[in-house]
Amino acid sequence: MNAFFATVRRDLLLALRRKSEVLTAVFFFVIVTSLFPLGIGPEPVLLKKIAPGILWVAALLATLLGLPRLFAADHVDGTLEQMALSPSPLGMLVAGKILAHWLLCGLPLVLLAPVLGLQFDLDASALGILTLALLLGTPLLSLIGAIGAALTLGVRGGGVLLALLVLPLYIPALIFGAGAVEAHIAGLGAGGHLSLLAAMLALAVFFAPWATTAALRIALE
Amino acid sequence: MRQSIVHWFKFASPQSFYPLAGRMIPWFWAAAAIFGISGLWISFFVAPTDAQQGEGYRIIFVHVPASWMSMFIYLVMAFWAGLGLALNTRVSGMMAQALAPTGALMAALSLWTGALWGKPMWGAWWVWDARLTSELILFFLYLGFMALQAAIDDPRRADKAGAILALVGVVNIPIIYFSVKWWNTLHQGSTINLTKAPSMAQTMLWGMMLMALAFWMYSIAVALMRVRAIILERERHTEWVKHAVE
Amino acid sequence: MLNVSGLACSRGERRLFADVGFSLDAGEWLHVQGQNGAGKTSLMRLLVGLSPADAGEIRWRNEPTPSIEFRRDLIYLGHHAAVKEDLTPLENLRLSAALDGIALDERAALAALIRLGLRGREDLPVRVLSAGQKRRVLLARLLTRPAVLWVLDEAFNALDVAAVKLLGELIAEHLAHGGMAVLTSHQPLPVPGGRTLVL
Numbered sequence: 001m002n003a004f005f006a007t008v009r010r011d012l013l014l015a016l017r018r019k020s021e022v023l024t025a026v027f028f029f030v031i032v033t034s035l036f037p038l039g040i041g042p043e044p045v046l047l048k049k050i051a052p053g054i055l056w057v058a059a060l061l062a063t064l065l066g067l068p069r070l071f072a073a074d075h076v077d078g079t080l081e082q083m084a085l086s087p088s089p090l091g092m093l094v095a096g097k098i099l100a101h102w103l104l105c106g107l108p109l110v111l112l113a114p115v116l117g118l119q120f121d122l123d124a125s126a127l128g129i130l131t132l133a134l135l136l137g138t139p140l141l142s143l144i145g146a147i148g149a150a151l152t153l154g155v156r157g158g159g160v161l162l163a164l165l166v167l168p169l170y171i172p173a174l175i176f177g178a179g180a181v182e183a184h185i186a187g188l189g190a191g192g193h194l195s196l197l198a199a200m201l202a203l204a205v206f207f208a209p210w211a212t213t214a215a216l217r218i219a220l221e
Numbered sequence: 222m223r224q225s226i227v228h229w230f231k232f233a234s235p236q237s238f239y240p241l242a243g244r245m246i247p248w249f250w251a252a253a254a255i256f257g258i259s260g261l262w263i264s265f266f267v268a269p270t271d272a273q274q275g276e277g278y279r280i281i282f283v284h285v286p287a288s289w290m291s292m293f294i295y296l297v298m299a300f301w302a303g304l305g306l307a308l309n310t311r312v313s314g315m316m317a318q319a320l321a322p323t324g325a326l327m328a329a330l331s332l333w334t335g336a337l338w339g340k341p342m343w344g345a346w347w348v349w350d351a352r353l354t355s356e357l358i359l360f361f362l363y364l365g366f367m368a369l370q371a372a373i374d375d376p377r378r379a380d381k382a383g384a385i386l387a388l389v390g391v392v393n394i395p396i397i398y399f400s401v402k403w404w405n406t407l408h409q410g411s412t413i414n415l416t417k418a419p420s421m422a423q424t425m426l427w428g429m430m431l432m433a434l435a436f437w438m439y440s441i442a443v444a445l446m447r448v449r450a451i452i453l454e455r456e457r458h459t460e461w462v463k464h465a466v467e
Numbered sequence: 468m469l470n471v472s473g474l475a476c477s478r479g480e481r482r483l484f485a486d487v488g489f490s491l492d493a494g495e496w497l498h499v500q501g502q503n504g505a506g507k508t509s510l511m512r513l514l515v516g517l518s519p520a521d522a523g524e525i526r527w528r529n530e531p532t533p534s535i536e537f538r539r540d541l542i543y544l545g546h547h548a549a550v551k552e553d554l555t556p557l558e559n560l561r562l563s564a565a566l567d568g569i570a571l572d573e574r575a576a577l578a579a580l581i582r583l584g585l586r587g588r589e590d591l592p593v594r595v596l597s598a599g600q601k602r603r604v605l606l607a608r609l610l611t612r613p614a615v616l617w618v619l620d621e622a623f624n625a626l627d628v629a630a631v632k633l634l635g636e637l638i639a640e641h642l643a644h645g646g647m648a649v650l651t652s653h654q655p656l657p658v659p660g661g662r663t664l665v666l
Contacts, residue, residue: 018553172396172397179404
């Protein structure tokens, strides 16, 4: 378990020395969500209706933006090789890297989403549900994305390929995440959606680090 | 018991699988032709015109078997991939690689015929129906699998990476299917349901079954042909391939 | 303790080597030699368990590898820098120890860096160090990580005369304490004894 926290600390420290890389994903999220009203028109009723979908799709793309970097730097400088040969289980180190990735790429989106939601005239309770859904959903995106990042590590055209592999797998998270807010606005209650998101998260926490580890070992061969 | 295991593993080597596949291919082609011709004959000339949908409904004789195959082939592909990962048998990875294009073809065919059927029935080429949407996602999964395998030069690494992706996909397919279904009922876009066709006539069912069998046989035949090509390509430096090609 | 037998490896269609076997006991070391492309690095990666062999077996303390026990006893330094450019030598050393689950206090880490001749460089980002100094940061792990088997691939590259001598001393000390080493190099190595394997 110490190795897990050491990995989280290491990746956070590295990100601290390279702040710009973390901020790009956040700025991307802000800019993309602001583009939609400009493309669709400032009609408040329409914007309010599509807001959950827009915020979720933007969060999904922003997560995708940071994924190729998850293992690439460690792969190039050989530290990933050292991790694979470490006495600590590689799965533990990988789980640490995924958590660090979420803290750097996912959590800022969760914290920013309520502010951006205000642009779309969402009321306080809808903003609360949106934040909660993102809080459950963004770790899921990081976990599933890590599998794709490991599979495309060192592969030609890895970035585009990563999007092709990962985006279809993101669909359930998108459906239940955006659906939770929509159901709440429609007065149906978001409980069911949120519990399903939590269930998928539990499943992914269990399986994704394992699949990622297997994919990384193949990439290192 | 011991002997039968040895017997089965014999065909896990490309060298012994290659001639076996070669012997099986003509039989599957013949079966595909017989089932296909009789199935088409029943579906076009014997099956009655549908009371509500007219002649246009006949496209389901292609559409439904294609959809079934597209889903089933993904399962078979994931099975071979998992087997290859667990037992490290080389033919398994090649089988998975050989099945993917056929699966993608079936998914594309299903989407295409679905659109052709949808235009007269629903008045639109595309509706965000739960089945159509999940079929589209399945098509994307096939594309991802093929793109990943094509992007990796080392065939052994390509097999293993593809296998992990196929297994991740197979875990996700039911989740995707049910989420899309739920999404669809929440939004209540179209209320038309394919399965609600009231008591399908016996001949229609026959036509559908024969067509499904024809698609099965075709898929097996094509996958075996493709796996033979893959074996030749990957084993081209070995002695037995040089003899086999002569 | 280390028993290798019947090892074979191919890259694509080319057979690199077949039927390679050797064994090492406490205090022994092996010098792997061969031309460029003979498969020295491939053999090293097979040995540590990064890539699978086409055939053959590698046993450590009579158990098949790779296993957690094997990794605990193993240190592998390859061609890569394997240090983070944005961190200082001290941070690199302490974080890699933490990842390996080894407690390493600052004093011990500092002592290792000083032994490797990096006094005064411990708080600079590795980015600003020279290639040879980066290599020394990596080599400091040999002192901080208690391992029995050292697998060093071209470890003498990019080192100056003093560092080559120092690394030779470190390996000799390690062997004297019952350690083992597998080394690749094109030059004669400043380590006494040892057997040679030519690929």
